[in-house]
Amino acid sequence: MNDMTPIQTTLKDWETDQEVRWCPGCGDYAILKAVQRTLPVIGAHPANTVFVSGIGCSSRFPYYVESYGFHTIHGRAPAFATGIKLANPDLDVWIVTGDGDGMSIGGNHTMHVLRRNLDCQILLFNNEIYGLTKGQYSPTSRPGTTSPTTPLGSYDRPASPCAFALGSGARFIARAFDVSKELSNTLIAAHAHKGAAFVEIFQNCIVYNKDRFDDFTTKGTDDKQLWCKHGEPLLFGNAKTGSIKGLALDLDTLSLKVVDVIDGDWQAAGVAVHNVRNRGMAHMLVEMPFGPFPMALGVIYDDPAPTFEGSVALERQQATAGKTADLGKLLSKGQTWTVEPEAAHGLMD
């Protein structure tokens, strides 16, 4: 099998000779750089790395990474990735998708790749709009989004990718945004997780849905970001002004509440400590409404389980133990009979 020894690469080694064709200012550029910066850090080997994508702006991604790449069809990247990983479990498989590709046309495959827990990284670029088809609203668009197909504003309720992923049985959920310094660390954690790692990356579509995430991604909005870190209290706020808040569990309603932290004493304020293996907490963190609550970012849930390709390999091992691949024997399985050369009829079992 392939040589999996980590090797030394630089960001340059992961750039292709292809001209990047996203719109100037698109958030995808920052994500591409973050990925290319991360791959050397994790010791990835270009020959053993495969980027698989569907259709959409995000799905052009594989063309720009100097590794193996497969730009497939709309929404189906997880299915291709499943075949690739089962055929060669040594490959490091990255799926790049978007909110239309992964949550709409390919929602079914997203669900099943997570449920099966195929060892791969799923990067869902969420820009809450269809970019490549010129600006139609998407399954993650907020109500009231005006677009060519919703000129009076959309009214259907959006899907929450992380909540969907958790509901599908994902064992790793993380969130970041395109220009965040923390994106690379989030990707490192996703890669370290053995199993399907789901990362929602808020991405600014400069043309069709500009600045949609400004409330928590621009300068001066740090106090709206809650970066989840395992074993640390769920704190957010402005360190400079001293206005620190935290998330505590309201036992009366079994839901989260925002509490003020006085003089840094978060214990006194009852702030919860983040545990990446707490599935119930993960649900609350991804579902809490932005505005009254901050945006939960970083590794929200990380609790490994047996992988799909591992189970397939184990079953193969057990099913084939002591068996040889004897084609002649296979073809003549069951009850047979022999016709003798003189056309006399013989009977045998």
Place this chain on the structure above:
Amino acid sequence: MATIPADQDIATVAETETPEAVVVRFAGDSGDGMQLTGGQFTLSTALAGNDLSTFPDFPAEIRAPQGTLFGVSAFQINFGSSEITTAGDAPDVLVAMNPAALKTNVQALKPGGLIIADTGEFNKRNMEKAKYEASPFEDGSLAKWEVMAFDISALTLEAVKPFGLGNKEALRCKNMWTLGLALWMFDRDRQPLIDWLNGKFAKNPVLAQANIAALNAGHAYGETAEVAGPLKKLHLDPVPSAPGLYRTVTGAEAISLGLVAGAQLADLPMFFGGYPITPASAILHNLVRMKEFGVTTFQAEDEIAAICSAIGASYAGQLGVTSSSGPGIALKGEAMGLAIMTELPLVIVNSQRGGPSTGLPTKTEQSDLYQAVYGRNGDAPMPVIATRSPSDAFECAIEAVRIATEYMTPVMLLTDGYIANASEPWKVPDPATFTPFPKTFLEETNNAEGRVLPFKRDDKGVRPWIKPGTPGLMHRIGGIEKALDSGNIDYSPAVHQSQTDARMAKVDGVAASIPAQEVTLGEASGKLAVVGWGSTYGPIHQAVRRARRKGLDVHHIHVRHIWPLPANLGELLASYENVLVPEMNTGQFKTVLRDQFLVDAVPLNKVSGQPFAIAEIEAAIAKFFDSVPGNEGGEVLVNEGQLPSPEAHND
């Protein structure tokens, strides 16, 4: 069908006293175990050395309400001492386990044929369910047949009494009682069946003994009843077959085995992505148990994921295979285009059924030919192969793997519900006689500057196969039009023209690697060629054989390679005055032949969910010799007497 061809007609019971072939139909309620009875009778027939062909006919409902007309399940077998290629036009013997089974099947029985019926089930309630106003045994409606009606239920209960089974369980042994009688009628050895029952009920020896007792009782009944009734013991001589080892095989089994053999010959592990659908699921069921041959099976979340995972596996260096039936194939269309565009090997098996839409899930049709040849967006050429019988399916599957890997292309293998479920004797091939076609992967850069050119074509227009994981050969592929050689995105006008031409030339070039079309029966020129493809092989072959015996200048050509067509086919067809194309569709292959060769192919179409009867094709042949101009071809009228009966309401 691995028998020595005998250019002779098959005489059946009704025609002579010592028949060469007999058609028996077992019909009963879905819960009566008719498919199992038929399967075991098939096995004993094969072991007795008769050639045979079967036609399982069961409802779409898993457990339809008991005793109803639409809950009838039937199994037909045609067997005899000369070559058998169809399941038979009309049964000589009908075994009816209840009123509904009699009602739905009796009209198909040959005049003078024998009805064996279980009177124990002909109570008021069951007769009402079958819409009989009076007992058919008393109202004279069965006058043109011989009737052996007796209480099989009571006889079975009596036979299994010593084993202390409950009434319901005891009655379940009825099918073995009936089988025992059938084995007596056709002079069959009971021992293989007894062995099988002992194996099947190894954990419950009482059930095994009860079933064996029922079997023996049915057999004994035949011996006793012989003197009195119309029951006659018939012995059919073994068919003169080519020497060798034989077994029975269904189309689904043969395809599974052929795919495994093909992957071994290509020296590749195989990945099978499938999604449950009638009548294709059996292939997935079979392959799941062949893991030691490097087979990975994957039950995907839908038809699309099934093919996409297979393409992913092909991309990663395995032989990707997917399988479905018409509606599922429709869902896979876009992914097939991607496999064509990225030039990856893939085998797509289509077990055709009646359409459009959900259509007739358990009935047979050949109406996916347009879908196979033309059914994708863009100019998307893809080789198509059609199998003609269960045993032929083995070779076809190997051929599909060969073309897919040799030409780096998806290939569609067409079979149908009839072939998938039917079984026939098969001369087990010796793997040592197969010609391997090992596939190699590109391991080093393939241009002078040390670059990798994933779309650099060889003299056959085929690109190299490059496995991810190979050092130094990193590259990107996808569904967007691509530059020559490098495969980088490029949809400039000249490039698209050139790549479209290259993809087409590559697939057209497959014709150079396939055998010239042979005349299946007859000579290479004459007055009439009957041209078929797929499962119409049997009825066409028998009809042409009968016509030739009458001295008619008729020839049978059966085409395996639907796309590209064999290089000599156009010239061959031009050497006949007339070309008749019988198909279980509205004329799809006829259109392809007309388009490709400008030949005046005359269609003969049947779309009733029933296979062609030999007589129907014989009648169509006769119209070319009756001196009446302009009456040739057209639609075969629905034959109300043919099975499956329209009353069965199978959906």
